[in-house]
Amino acid sequence: MAVLELVNISKHFGAIQAVSDVSLSLERGEVVGLMGDNGAGKSTLVKMMAGNFRPSHGTIRLDGAELVMHRPVEARQHGIEIVYQDLALCDNLTAAANVFLGREIRRGIGPLRILDYKAMYRRAGEIFRELKSETPPRNLVRQMSGGQRQAVAIARTMLSEAKIVLMDEPTAAISVRQVAEVLNLIRELRDRGIAVVLISHRMPDVFTVADRVIVMRRGRKVADKPIAASSPEEVTGLITGAIEQV
Template identity: 45%
Template sequence: MSHLLLEARNISKSFGAVRALENVSLSLERGEILGLVGDNAAGKSTFLKILAGVHLPDHGELLVEGKKVVLRNPRDARHMGIEMVYQDFMLAPNLDIVANIFLGREVTRWRVFQKLEKKKMKERAAQVLEELGVQFKSLNTLVMNLSGGQQQMVAIARALLYDPKVILMDEPTASLSVRAIEPLLQLVENLKERGCSVNYVSHRLPDVLAIANRIVVLRSGRIVAERKREETNLEEIVYFMMGLDRKEGDA
């Protein structure tokens, strides 16, 4: 069995004339938190979306547990145990917490769940939330009445419904209040403890340095640095993000 859970080899992706990713090779080990950082437009979201089956790469390949896979849509990724928590959560504000946790499941599964008593869905939702250490007064609260931090927890609970191996998180603190950030970071650590690997994208570098085992820096669609957490610091990461490592006259 490969110790690499997920491997991306030589991934390139363009949108028209924009080269979002160029020859990106990156792997995710079991039970690690990989911090992926970079300035705006560096290609972070595009990379996660390729791992989540939202975009197909133009070139390159993906391997899950050593086997080549083609992820044509998020459902394919889910079958491989890969779930993404999107930056904007993708929740339905006018539905309640339980409905949102079960939202967007594949049709057959959804039909199965529709046949189940609502009670069973509620029980499963409560179970996932409890595993996350999150409490709500009522699971029938509409999502529009939740705070940003609470909505984030619902989005994560949805991703955990079928025990994924990999969770992709794109700027998970972007719509959180400052006091909701620490619990979120704790939750990411908990995911790791239960054996999930997390690919964590954020431009809040202190957060990334606090939780990541390894940090990869993207700049203009290319990987410019990869460091173990204990081998780097904030200054060095900023240096790579900004391209200060390049000498005058370099391309």
């Protein structure tokens, strides 16, 4: 059964129709590449899955049950995590502090409860190891490479039992070596049964790591097929409109 289903989802901002009548479903442990030109509606679509925007029309189902979200925190409570394009990290905090931001571990009782840094460093270290990332939990994010920063943002999604991880352009602004690192992180999530939606402009990334590709153009879904049944040429045609729909 699909873990997440969108049924005839639309979103408009005033007169702008950002997403038009999109239906799709995500299976456990599947990586879906979401592609499309700037303004195609990709970010708006995943923000609806993450509870940032309410759809204007349509239904979202999680494990078969209708899901109506009013705030992003509700998505997180349901196991839907999003890694934003800008990562939303605090540069002046350590990797561990960023992983636990808003979900800090405390010890002690009553007014004496204090932050348990030791426990947070330990748990963050475990998660980085699970992700096979060499990110030191005690280092400041400010000092980190793009790949390590991605690892911190992804580690955040692994604190809870995430079912779905949505990633908006995670490889847009990093070096080739770091891209490989991020693609490995995505594989680690997939191997744990998490469904991953990867928004990307980078054809090689999507064709390397995705099981399926969805293409959007002007708010509409124009393709949704196994990656093995498509090609970069076809996807480019769908993005630009040279190919209408498949």
